[in-house]
Amino acid sequence: xxxxxxTPLDAWISARIGLPKGRALNSECLAAWQLARLNETxxxxxxxxxxxxxxxxxxxxxxxxxxxxxxxxxxxxSQTLRDEPLQLLCVSQSAVARAVTLRxxxxxxxxxxxxxxxxxxEATIDFFHHGMSTLVLxxxxxxxxxxxxxxxxxxxxxxxxxxxxxxxxxxxxxxxDPGLVLQxxxxxxxxxxxGIPAQVLALARHAQGADLGRERIRSVLLSxxxxxxxxxxxxxxxxxxxxxxxxxxxxxxxxxxxxxxAHEGYHLREADLYFEIIDPATQRPVLSGQEGEVVFxxxxxxxxxxxxxxxxxxxxxxxxxxxxxxxxxxxxxVRGRRQEQLAMADGLAxxxxxxxxxxxxxxxxxxxxxxxxxQNSDDHLRITLMANKEDRRLPxxxxxxxxxxxxxxxxxxxxxxxVDPIEVELAPGSAAPPVKRMMKEKCI
Ligand SMILES: [Zn+2]
Numbered sequence: 001x002x003x004x005x006x007t008p009l010d011a012w013i014s015a016r017i018g019l020p021k022g023r024a025l026n027s028e029c030l031a032a033w034q035l036a037r038l039n040e041t042x043x044x045x046x047x048x049x050x051x052x053x054x055x056x057x058x059x060x061x062x063x064x065x066x067x068x069x070x071x072x073x074x075x076x077x078s079q080t081l082r083d084e085p086l087q088l089l090c091v092s093q094s095a096v097a098r099a100v101t102l103r104x105x106x107x108x109x110x111x112x113x114x115x116x117x118x119x120x121x122e123a124t125i126d127f128f129h130h131g132m133s134t135l136v137l138x139x140x141x142x143x144x145x146x147x148x149x150x151x152x153x154x155x156x157x158x159x160x161x162x163x164x165x166x167x168x169x170x171x172x173x174x175x176x177d178p179g180l181v182l183q184x185x186x187x188x189x190x191x192x193x194x195g196i197p198a199q200v201l202a203l204a205r206h207a208q209g210a211d212l213g214r215e216r217i218r219s220v221l222l223s224x225x226x227x228x229x230x231x232x233x234x235x236x237x238x239x240x241x242x243x244x245x246x247x248x249x250x251x252x253x254x255x256x257x258x259x260x261x262a263h264e265g266y267h268l269r270e271a272d273l274y275f276e277i278i279d280p281a282t283q284r285p286v287l288s289g290q291e292g293e294v295v296f297x298x299x300x301x302x303x304x305x306x307x308x309x310x311x312x313x314x315x316x317x318x319x320x321x322x323x324x325x326x327x328x329x330x331x332x333x334v335r336g337r338r339q340e341q342l343a344m345a346d347g348l349a350x351x352x353x354x355x356x357x358x359x360x361x362x363x364x365x366x367x368x369x370x371x372x373x374x375q376n377s378d379d380h381l382r383i384t385l386m387a388n389k390e391d392r393r394l395p396x397x398x399x400x401x402x403x404x405x406x407x408x409x410x411x412x413x414x415x416x417x418x419v420d421p422i423e424v425e426l427a428p429g430s431a432a433p434p435v436k437r438m439m440k441e442k443c444i
Pocket of ligand 1: 006007157260261262323324325326371
């Protein structure tokens with residue numbers, strides 16, 4: 001068996017850190033370069049950001065001598081991006097090329113505000129350019145199913161990154177009408193897609209999506225904070241294509257890491273970001289292989305550097321070297337968000353990840369809603385599926401799968417949880433799941 005192609009991020013990082021041609025990239029030379037950029041970032045933030053001046057008085061002044069010493073610095077949380085975003089700004093407002101306002105579904109209060117300078121956006125385009133060469137070749141045509149109407153929006157930056165490798169990127173935006181998007185794929189001779197997992201799934205599970213043929217779509221990039229494995233498998237099965245995962249969030253400058261052809265975790269955007277994984281309880285770094293919260297620090301961001309930003313995403317380091325030959329560390333697939341746990345009686349918690357895996361594996365399911373309702377001492381789990389076709393056996397099949405989830409099995413065995421009969425709503429022909437996955441809410 002031939003080894004999978006090495007991640008293009010290795011060559012990109014080598015060039016970015018100025019390694020002489022022929023010298024192999026390894027974690028030591030990357031760490032030395034990251035340490036220098038980290039110290040520059042700390043000095044820059046302390047000099048220009050009122051928030052970091054205040055928070056870091058006396059702490060940022062001494063230069064770090066090892067990357068691990070970053071653990072002595074305080075965290076930045078999303079609350080700061082809501083409460084006092086301008087206090088994080090390190091350039092004049094006239095130097096802000098793009099300001100993003102992010103509202104999280106289901107939360108009240110101020111939205112997050114994130115600012116980018118022109119050079120920050122250029123860094124994102126550069127990452128998209130090299131990261132996308134993992135899955136497309138010059139001459140290919142990519143339909144971008146991410147917001148991209150506005151200049152410098154994520155879809156627009158991706159299109160510009162693709163143009164640098166002579167790949168045509170066509171920005172469509174999020175999928176509102178799967179039938180229309182499938183028609184565009186045919187008419188525009190699209191052979192690669194970039195989109196949000198549940199929305200690409202809606203295309204693959206659409207009647208005309210199955211008609212696309214197994215040769216047309218060569219690769220798909222699923223971009224979000226985490227991607228259920230069941231969605232990846234369903235898309236690969238429908239189109240016989242290579243489905244890659246991209247991990248990113250707006251705060252990272254959209255891009256964070258991308259799988260290589262080995263499909264065994266993310267190679268990271270390490271020329272721009274320094275990643276940590278911490279135990280959320282102790283706030284100390286986790287051991288390799290142990291799951292914790294992803295934390296990142298920007299290494300060259302100008303408008304709004306973020307130091308030890310807590311993402312809320314759960315992931316682990318992979319110790320073994322990647323089959324693609326990269327010598328750099330990898331992050332295992334993100335396994336959902338800390339906030340996406342439904343609390344049940346007796347301290348039990350149900351992870352949305354588990355529900356995603358079993359429910360999206362059912363071929364009729366496009367999306368779902370779930371609510372845990374506390375009634376007296378008993379919890380009721382109420383699930384409503386959005387399905388692409390009618391099948392009266394679907395509720396029972398879904399209930400059978402849900403009952404196998406360990407947290408649900410334990411809670412049910414203790415008499416603490418009742419899974420109510422699962423309801424099914426038929427998706428209208430033109431409907432696609434919204435950009436943000438349906439809210440998983442918790443009612444008390
Ligand atoms: Zn690899």
